[in-house]
Amino acid sequence: MTSVITPPAALEPYPSTDGVGVATIAFVPRSDFRAVVAALKADGFEMAADLCAVDYLTFPTRSLPVGVVGERFEVVLNLLSMSKRQRVRLRVQVPAADPVVDSLYDLYPGTEAMEREAFDLLGVRFAGHPDLSRILLPEEWEGHPLRKDYGIGRVPVQFKSTPGPR
Amino acid sequence: MDETKNVTAVERPLWPTEETSEGSQELFERSKTSPEELGREVGAVLRLPEGPIIDPTQIDIERSDDETMIINMGPQHPSTHGVLRLMLELDGEVVLRTKPIIGYLHTGMEKQAEDLAFIQGSTNVTRMDYLAPLYQELAFSLATEALLGVEIPARATYIRMLMTELNRISSHLMWMATNGMDMGSTSMMIYGFREREMILSFFEKTTGVRMNHNYIRPGGVAADLPDGWEDDVEVICNTVETRSYEYDQLLTGQTIFRQRMEGIGNLTAEEALALSVTGPLLRSTGVPWDLRRTMPYCAYDAVDFDVIVGTYGDNFDRYSIRLNEIRESVKIVRQLLAAMPRGDYRVQNAKVTPPPRGRIDQSMEALIHHFKVFTEGFTVPEGEVYVAIESPRGELGCYIASDGGSKPYRLHMRGPSFVNLQALPLLMRGGLLSDAVAVISSVDPVMGEVDR
Numbered sequence: 080m081t082s083v084i085t086p087p088a089a090l091e092p093y094p095s096t097d098g099v100g101v102a103t104i105a106f107v108p109r110s111d112f113r114a115v116v117a118a119l120k121a122d123g124f125e126m127a128a129d130l131c132a133v134d135y136l137t138f139p140t141r142s143l144p145v146g147v148v149g150e151r152f153e154v155v156l157n158l159l160s161m162s163k164r165q166r167v168r169l170r171v172q173v174p175a176a177d178p179v180v181d182s183l184y185d186l187y188p189g190t191e192a193m194e195r196e197a198f199d200l201l202g203v204r205f206a207g208h209p210d211l212s213r214i215l216l217p218e219e220w221e222g223h224p225l226r227k228d229y230g231i232g233r234v235p236v237q238f239k240s241t242p243g244p245r
Numbered sequence: 246m247d248e249t250k251n252v253t254a255v256e257r258p259l260w261p262t263e264e265t266s267e268g269s270q271e272l273f274e275r276s277k278t279s280p281e282e283l284g285r286e287v288g289a290v291l292r293l294p295e296g297p298i299i300d301p302t303q304i305d306i307e308r309s310d311d312e313t314m315i316i317n318m319g320p321q322h323p324s325t326h327g328v329l330r331l332m333l334e335l336d337g338e339v340v341l342r343t344k345p346i347i348g349y350l351h352t353g354m355e356k357q358a359e360d361l362a363f364i365q366g367s368t369n370v371t372r373m374d375y376l377a378p379l380y381q382e383l384a385f386s387l388a389t390e391a392l393l394g395v396e397i398p399a400r401a402t403y404i405r406m407l408m409t410e411l412n413r414i415s416s417h418l419m420w421m422a423t424n425g426m427d428m429g430s431t432s433m434m435i436y437g438f439r440e441r442e443m444i445l446s447f448f449e450k451t452t453g454v455r456m457n458h459n460y461i462r463p464g465g466v467a468a469d470l471p472d473g474w475e476d477d478v479e480v481i482c483n484t485v486e487t488r489s490y491e492y493d494q495l496l497t498g499q500t501i502f503r504q505r506m507e508g509i510g511n512l513t514a515e516e517a518l519a520l521s522v523t524g525p526l527l528r529s530t531g532v533p534w535d536l537r538r539t540m541p542y543c544a545y546d547a548v549d550f551d552v553i554v555g556t557y558g559d560n561f562d563r564y565s566i567r568l569n570e571i572r573e574s575v576k577i578v579r580q581l582l583a584a585m586p587r588g589d590y591r592v593q594n595a596k597v598t599p600p601p602r603g604r605i606d607q608s609m610e611a612l613i614h615h616f617k618v619f620t621e622g623f624t625v626p627e628g629e630v631y632v633a634i635e636s637p638r639g640e641l642g643c644y645i646a647s648d649g650g651s652k653p654y655r656l657h658m659r660g661p662s663f664v665n666l667q668a669l670p671l672l673m674r675g676g677l678l679s680d681a682v683a684v685i686s687s688v689d690p691v692m693g694e695v696d697r
Contacts (some may be wrong), residue, residue, distance in 0.1 A: 102631060127521055128521060128633065129644065133655045155629075161534055161539070168631060184281075188285070188520055189520040192664065192666070196663075200355070209284070210281075210282045210285065215347065225355060231360070
């Protein structure tokens with residue numbers, strides 16, 4: 080974590096496609112993620128509306144602002160300010176070799192299930208999460224299905240206590 | 246339980262990407278549960294300004310393991326509204342800890358969406374929240390249109406609003422029905438389904454099916470409203486409005502109903518915001534947050550309606566909000582009925598919408614466009630977008646990342662029920678087991694949307 084907390088005003092805005100200027104998009108380095116979110120929370124963003132992850136394995140040429148190196152995973156956090164009627168979308172690049180992001184559970188407890196979902200389906204881990212277990216898939220499931228290299232239809236159904244044909 | 250579960254950033258090991266051994270999803274005895282997880286299971290959600298979690302031992306439910314009992318409720322329990330499984334820690338009849346365990350209806354719709362063209366996408370997303378299918382279609386269509394940059398005709402917008410508001414009425418009626426049944430009022434159950442049937446019949450007439458319509462599509466809607474729709478909608482409005490006062494009479498003053506609803510499942514505004522809870526749950530705490538009003542989409546800035554808020558954040562407030570939202574939706578539908586513009590019901594952009602059937606026999610170009618749209622689909626420019634609308638259950642968000650092809654690179658739906666379920670441990674703490682049924686009902690989860 081950096082010693083200097085990036086003030087929200089310094090977020091680099093990125094052209095938004097959401098229309099009518101609803102959301103500000105910003106790319107945040109992974110090391111600053113928590114600090115930036117904490118600063119935004121103090122700045123009046125009361126709610127973490129959504130958190131999801133994207134696997135850009137088969138689309139590495141996506142357009143990114145200058146200075147941002149695209150990694151395989153991207154964690155996308157949507158913050159909502161009710162007092163200002165604004166949204167901010169933070170995009171964090173997460174390398175495939177070390178897919179770990181700081182958990183936001185102690186800032187926004189509402190991200191608990193969303194982080195578990197991102198972990199379950201994409202295998203991005205959240206350090207500091209109280210119970211990072213699978214949420215939608217069975218406990219014994221192998222692999223993370225929303226990854227682009229996950230074989231579709233490889234194993235039709237996995238049942239409990241039945242070792243799959245792998 | 247392995248110790249690697251609760252690692253901090255400092256002692257974090259380098260995880261191999263393929264490593265997928267996870268902890269168990271179930272609820273365990275206190276001696277086997279970490280303090281952080283214990284805090285979550287008792288619903289300790291408020292954070293002090295400095296950051297530390299409120300010590301769960303400060304909450305007066307400290308018990309030793311042999312005093313309590315862990316029971317399992319669901320997934321095949323009639324009052325868990327689908328396949329929701331709860332593990333509860335009880336002391337006698339009092340609920341101490343709750344852990345919702347979900348995923349029993351997971352069908353991988355987000356993965357499937359990556360393999361379906363944008364034109365096929367709404368058939369997929371409509372199956373998520375099966376009680377309010379038109380909302381998923383609307384969110385998906387709005388997101389796709391934002392990426393495409395197409396402007397849809399006014400009539401299409403108004404038809405969308407009309408249909409989704411009717412859908413809100415039917416969804417809330419369904420909630421009134423099942424909530425009535427959970428509270429022991431089987432007559433409410435019959436009445437709710439009776440009125441919902443009228444709306445579903447109108448949907449069938451308009452879209453061809455009663456559920457999972459695939460009616461709202463990128464570029465507009467699939468078909469114009471049927472002949473005589475004004476009369477049908479008028480009858481629905483009059484009936485629903487009159488009967489909403491009958492439900493009021495049946496339930497609101499009813500002693501047993503009130504005793505089971507008032508003061509049960511309390512939530513404060515701070516807790517609701519911390520848990521990202523939206524919809525009637527959030528409004529019951531007194532926060533006037535309704536995306537139709539606060540961040541208007543479609544043409545909601547052109548219609549007049551009230552945002553219903555509660556005061557105490559209990560089950561009864563949530564009941565009142567839903568009952569009154571039915572009336573507000575009737576009000577909106579009446580205004581849409583009077584103001585419905587003439588014109589086209591979908592955008593005449595041959596790259597997005599297929600040409601009319603009649604043109605195909607006459608025009609080579611129409612044939613080519615028709616063929617292209619239905620085989621390859623239209624391409625959507627690269628980009629990513631998050632569009633949020635107010636579904637009957639709260640903020641329904643659709644996040645699409647596009648790589649410039651004809652299929653979404655990644656589609657993520659922010660299901661309001663999925664997020665709202667996180668409030669269950671908090672709502673149930675300290676309540677009776679019999680009230681748990683009332684609390685689940687008042688959260689109004691639809692498992693199709695929770696598990697996706």
